[in-house]
Amino acid sequence: MNSQSSPSLRQALTPSDNDSSPERKALLAEIDASCRRPVLFMFANGLLWLMAGTALALLTSYKMHSPNFLADWSWLTFGRVRPAHLNTMVYGFASQVAIGVAIWLMCRLGRVPFMQGGLVVGATIFWNIGVTVGIVGILAGDSTSIEWLEMPGYAAYILFIAYALIAIWAIIAFRFRRERHLYVSQWYLLAALFWFPWLYSAANMMLVIDPVRGTVQGAVNWWFAHNVLGLWFTPIGLAAIYYFIPKVIGRPIHSYFLSTLGFWSLALFYNWAGIHHLIGGPMPAWLITVSVVASMMMIIPVVTVAINHHMTMVGHFKKLKYSPTLRFIVFGAMSYTVVSLQGSSMAIRSLNEVTHFTHYTIAHAHLGVYAFFTMVMFGSMYYIVPRLALREWPSARLISIHFWTTALGILLYVVPLSVGGVLQGLAMNNPDIPFLKTVELTKPYLVTRTFAGILMTVGHTVFAVNFVWILARRRKAYQPPVPFIAAGLQQEAGAQLGKDI
Amino acid sequence: MNPPSNPPPAPKLDPHEDHELHDVMQIHTAILRREKAEPQEGLEPMPIWLAALFGALLLWGGYYLGRYNGGFKALVFDEKSSGLPIMAAKPPGSVDMVVLGKRTYTAMCAPCHQETGLGLPGQFPPLAGSDWVNTAGHARLVRIVLNGLTGPMEVNGQPFNNSMPPWRDSITDEQVAAVLTYVRQSWGNKAPGVPIDDVKVIRDKTKERANQPWTADLLKATPESE
Amino acid sequence: MLIYIIILAGSFVFLTGSALLALRWALRTGQLRDSRRTALLVFDEDEPVGRMTDYFPGRPLPPTDPASPSISK
Numbered sequence: 007m008n009s010q011s012s013p014s015l016r017q018a019l020t021p022s023d024n025d026s027s028p029e030r031k032a033l034l035a036e037i038d039a040s041c042r043r044p045v046l047f048m049f050a051n052g053l054l055w056l057m058a059g060t061a062l063a064l065l066t067s068y069k070m071h072s073p074n075f076l077a078d079w080s081w082l083t084f085g086r087v088r089p090a091h092l093n094t095m096v097y098g099f100a101s102q103v104a105i106g107v108a109i110w111l112m113c114r115l116g117r118v119p120f121m122q123g124g125l126v127v128g129a130t131i132f133w134n135i136g137v138t139v140g141i142v143g144i145l146a147g148d149s150t151s152i153e154w155l156e157m158p159g160y161a162a163y164i165l166f167i168a169y170a171l172i173a174i175w176a177i178i179a180f181r182f183r184r185e186r187h188l189y190v191s192q193w194y195l196l197a198a199l200f201w202f203p204w205l206y207s208a209a210n211m212m213l214v215i216d217p218v219r220g221t222v223q224g225a226v227n228w229w230f231a232h233n234v235l236g237l238w239f240t241p242i243g244l245a246a247i248y249y250f251i252p253k254v255i256g257r258p259i260h261s262y263f264l265s266t267l268g269f270w271s272l273a274l275f276y277n278w279a280g281i282h283h284l285i286g287g288p289m290p291a292w293l294i295t296v297s298v299v300a301s302m303m304m305i306i307p308v309v310t311v312a313i314n315h316h317m318t319m320v321g322h323f324k325k326l327k328y329s330p331t332l333r334f335i336v337f338g339a340m341s342y343t344v345v346s347l348q349g350s351s352m353a354i355r356s357l358n359e360v361t362h363f364t365h366y367t368i369a370h371a372h373l374g375v376y377a378f379f380t381m382v383m384f385g386s387m388y389y390i391v392p393r394l395a396l397r398e399w400p401s402a403r404l405i406s407i408h409f410w411t412t413a414l415g416i417l418l419y420v421v422p423l424s425v426g427g428v429l430q431g432l433a434m435n436n437p438d439i440p441f442l443k444t445v446e447l448t449k450p451y452l453v454t455r456t457f458a459g460i461l462m463t464v465g466h467t468v469f470a471v472n473f474v475w476i477l478a479r480r481r482k483a484y485q486p487p488v489p490f491i492a493a494g495l496q497q498e499a500g501a502q503l504g505k506d507i
Numbered sequence: 508m509n510p511p512s513n514p515p516p517a518p519k520l521d522p523h524e525d526h527e528l529h530d531v532m533q534i535h536t537a538i539l540r541r542e543k544a545e546p547q548e549g550l551e552p553m554p555i556w557l558a559a560l561f562g563a564l565l566l567w568g569g570y571y572l573g574r575y576n577g578g579f580k581a582l583v584f585d586e587k588s589s590g591l592p593i594m595a596a597k598p599p600g601s602v603d604m605v606v607l608g609k610r611t612y613t614a615m616c617a618p619c620h621q622e623t624g625l626g627l628p629g630q631f632p633p634l635a636g637s638d639w640v641n642t643a644g645h646a647r648l649v650r651i652v653l654n655g656l657t658g659p660m661e662v663n664g665q666p667f668n669n670s671m672p673p674w675r676d677s678i679t680d681e682q683v684a685a686v687l688t689y690v691r692q693s694w695g696n697k698a699p700g701v702p703i704d705d706v707k708v709i710r711d712k713t714k715e716r717a718n719q720p721w722t723a724d725l726l727k728a729t730p731e732s733e
Numbered sequence: 734m735l736i737y738i739i740i741l742a743g744s745f746v747f748l749t750g751s752a753l754l755a756l757r758w759a760l761r762t763g764q765l766r767d768s769r770r771t772a773l774l775v776f777d778e779d780e781p782v783g784r785m786t787d788y789f790p791g792r793p794l795p796p797t798d799p800a801s802p803s804i805s806k
Contacts, residue, residue: 261552261553263552263553264553267553288584289584290577290579290580290581290582290583290584291575291576291577291583291584291585291586291588292575292576292577292578292579292580292583292586294586295571295572295575295576295577295586296572298571298575299568299571299572302564302567302568302571303564303565303568305560305564306561306564309557309560310557313554313557355586
């Protein structure tokens, strides 16, 4: 083919890889075909849960400033709707899509097809049964009332088994990879695949199945709730960013050395954080101090990752205009820097005394899970889905709407709510202000949040429409979008597609 | 996946990438140039300011951990405490008498004498401003608390005829002293407090009475000082 | 109580141990050595350095993009 006219850098550097044989070309097609069913199935289910979680979120947000709304029916009281929203988003949407993205990246980077896609589809069904049981359990009043682990114990078993059945195949794909050399994304993915079951089983063991007593529960709870963000969502989000920024703009990452340092320092420090949520509580002082120090030490991985992501983008910002994936991913990468540095500062005792137990913490959590992680997942899906469905996204306009509504929506969510949270914290620390006043003070910010939620709901709906559309669409009668099957056979098809549609 | 009829034209490289390596020649040159440590993608070394930042963070972390560790003791909740003298500084037993007294009063006495110490007219005599409470000695009051009081009596000129149960077996000497100190120093009462030791002495002295309540006349016959 | 101490201590040893083993494996097999090659792993001859790989469908492409010429096909 054109390898003579345009030898790639990689070919030149590693002559042993210099085969552009048809088998090699077919490999990408084979990988994508092997991922098609399980990964698209996970994405589809994830989006269903996203829509359900969005509805619950709107309901929760509305109840915050109009508490009488739908308060007569116990299934829809605030105390049930809020944990239902959280668990839907965390286990139904975010984790499921994260596993899908992780599987695809694992196969792509290991240059190995995914094995036993059918089995994994079965395990995914099992996972979704677990989520459904858990959410219905919460709404029916069976919540454990332990934050991030509200799902009743019987749902936790299902989720854990389903997870094991899925993750094992991602790890097997890693084990039999053909490219022996590891890219930084694989470090993150592999670690996350092991960290999550450890966190989830340890926390469930110690809190739900055979609960520990007293304040130890608080410590375990916050260790889990904090680490599931840092050791499950964060590594998968970072793995996706490390893959997609270089891949989309066509430029290697700024410094591979820094990326290695970032991974190992995250692994070293993150697990110690979490207990700083209990500052002021009946916790041994040293435990909290260790957590505060670990949170501050997180600046090391965050700064290395930030330098790497943003320096790679320098000089390429024009490309944001042309790539949907890049928009979402870069938005997520920037949010990661902001949310992490903010998080470190929130562990400092004097700041924590003001901001904790206020809406500031809620805003921070959404900055992390939504502005960083969810946006990165959206970006990844925009890249992966057309390559698996062998069709191009039907509507660029819907993609634009999705980006702008969610990006502006989350900003409108986070910024006012953070301001409101600080004011609320200062008011609550002032003994002269009655508690009810501090509640009334937050009302305008809560109403703003509902409007932000409506914006994001529009974005999610539009994305769901586009997703259903791309799957339901007939394949083109003309040459199918070849580049996504076997990119080597027709190099320019990405652009060609754009033209033809 | 049909092979294209015409091989696609060789891709031109993105002008944005001009500074990047894009052909073999340049790679070789670059390998030679690497002696000069020219910055390359993927090879960017750690900037010196970053190393300095990390060093500073580690120093701060060490300091903070050393300063606020509470002696790594499980029962030290105040990060500013060194954790060492905390147990010795406040031996168990040195409780605030007024706090303990108020707590005891609320639990044991307030149902009849009321939280306000005013009692209920005609039923339960008042403690606030009472001529039985605001006395120089306290032996009589200790006796009443330990053994109770029954039959007619007069408080501030008002007649009462009711029965107060004995508390001898329900509360400790410390609690008796605390509750009487509280009663004698609240609601405008300004009598001296009651030491624990005095309660102990009277408890011994009145052992024979067991749980038999006093009458007002019997108490009046006992000297205030004993 | 004792069982938890054993579980916690055990998982601590296990996790630290596996991290150290992973690090040793990475050092031995040269995973951390050739950072140039590693940084280029996301590319191949079909999607080489210098090529964008994601576009809005149906929108005008960047004027200088390498993919543009083939549109005329």
